[in-house]
Amino acid sequence: MHALRKSNDVAKPAGIGGRVASWQGASHLREFGLVGGAYLLYMLIRQIIAADIDAVALIHAENVMNLEKDLGFFWEPALQGWAIETSDTLVVFFNWAYILTFYPIIVTASIILYTKSKHRYRYYRNVVFLSFVFALVAFAIFPLAPPRMLTREFVDTMAIFGPAIYSGAEGASFYNAFAAMPSLHFGWSVLFAMIFFRSGSRFLRIFAFIYPSMMLFTIVVTGNHYFLDAIAGGVVIVISFGTVNVIGAFRRGELNTSQLIPTTSRSLATIGAMCRRQPDRGVLTRGSQPEQQVTGQRQYDRDYQHSVYVSTFL
Numbered sequence: 001m002h003a004l005r006k007s008n009d010v011a012k013p014a015g016i017g018g019r020v021a022s023w024q025g026a027s028h029l030r031e032f033g034l035v036g037g038a039y040l041l042y043m044l045i046r047q048i049i050a051a052d053i054d055a056v057a058l059i060h061a062e063n064v065m066n067l068e069k070d071l072g073f074f075w076e077p078a079l080q081g082w083a084i085e086t087s088d089t090l091v092v093f094f095n096w097a098y099i100l101t102f103y104p105i106i107v108t109a110s111i112i113l114y115t116k117s118k119h120r121y122r123y124y125r126n127v128v129f130l131s132f133v134f135a136l137v138a139f140a141i142f143p144l145a146p147p148r149m150l151t152r153e154f155v156d157t158m159a160i161f162g163p164a165i166y167s168g169a170e171g172a173s174f175y176n177a178f179a180a181m182p183s184l185h186f187g188w189s190v191l192f193a194m195i196f197f198r199s200g201s202r203f204l205r206i207f208a209f210i211y212p213s214m215m216l217f218t219i220v221v222t223g224n225h226y227f228l229d230a231i232a233g234g235v236v237i238v239i240s241f242g243t244v245n246v247i248g249a250f251r252r253g254e255l256n257t258s259q260l261i262p263t264t265s266r267s268l269a270t271i272g273a274m275c276r277r278q279p280d281r282g283v284l285t286r287g288s289q290p291e292q293q294v295t296g297q298r299q300y301d302r303d304y305q306h307s308v309y310v311s312t313f314l
Contacts, residue, residue, distance in 0.1 A: 031114070035125065042132045043176075057145040057178035064144065064181070064226050065153070073227055076220050077153050083221045084155065091161045094221040099163070101215060102185055109192055123244065124195060128188070130240040135182055138232065144180040148223030157222050183225040187233030189215040 068074040083091050114121045148156040189212040197208035219225040249255035 035110075038129055038132065042136065045136055053143045053178055054145075057143040058149070060142060061145040061147070061150055061180075064228055065150075068226065068228060076147055076223075076226060079217070080147075080154060080157070080221050080223060084157070088161060091157050091221070094218050095158050095161055095163065097214065097218045098158075098185070098222045098224065101211070101218065102188075105211070106188060106192060109195060113195060120195075123248075124191065126244050127191060127237070127240045130243050131184065131187060131191075131236050134236045134239060135179075135184055135187075138182055138236070139176070139179045142181055143178045144229070145178055146180040146224050147220075147226060149177070154223045180225055181229045182232035182236045183219055183229035184233055184236070185219050185225065186212065186215050186230040187237045190234055191237050 065074060068076075083094060110121070110125075113124065147154040148158075193208040193212045196204040196211065199205070216230055219230065220227065246255065
């Protein structure tokens with residue numbers, strides 16, 4: 001009886017351990033299914049909302065280029081031209097970097113983070129999920145053709161230098177070519193750079209600066225995105241972080257609606273007051289008729305009669 005009782009005591013923990021292992025395995029599969037399913041749904045919706053919009057996407061591309069010219073940073077053709085003139089090998093490097101520095105790094109980093117800290121992993125996973133939503137809204141509102149489709153200004157480096165499958169008909173069936181803005185390639189590189197920087201590893205902290213910088217060069221040289229796409233991608237990530245933090249504060253009870261609405265109202269009221277406020281006493285403004293000259297202004301006005309600065313008083 002004693003021996004039987006002993007054997008049962010030994011067998012009992014083994015059974016519990018098996019159930020725990022089974023539960024953990026199911027948890028891993030659920031997480032894999034959640035992330036994989038969310039991404040597939042994102043890709044499917046992205047293709048649906050961008051059907052038959054080729055003309056609109058090309059018009060938007062012209063608008064983006066004109067805006068960048070007005071803002072003074074339409075540098076994409078010069079940067080791509082520099083890479084092509086420097087070396088074919090350099091262009092091929094950027095082409096492969098566009099593919100290999102995105103999914104492989106993101107998937108590998110996600111798995112490592114999942115095994116080390118599920119709490120941090122879920123936090124960043126939720127940021128990624130929200131970036132899906134915001135990106136889909138942007139794609140629906142503003143479909144945009146990538147630079148490589150505008151052959152007057154750009155070159156499709158993957159079609160010419162390879163791997164051609166990415167820009168060919170085979171690769172085009174897996175993604176929506178008119179979803180250039182925002183650039184999640186750049187947005188997610190910024191997100192994972194933050195993960196790398198917070199890891200505590202000296203190597204990863206250095207890589208945290210290299211990764212988004214290289215991704216920015218890559219998406220531009222390959223003709224897949226404009227600089228404005230990268231800026232929009234960064235904005236999407238910032239908004240996603242902010243939304244996750246606000247939702248987390250609500251769930252922890254640190255923030256409620258009664259606090260949020262007055263705070264938002266005060267912020268909007270402050271911004272409105274700043275916009276309506278007249279220049280402070282003594283601030284120089286440009287006008288056609290001088291009201292009162294400030295010290296040292298008379299000599300300036302005698303030399304430059306065509307432009308008069310005046311001191312405006314409330």
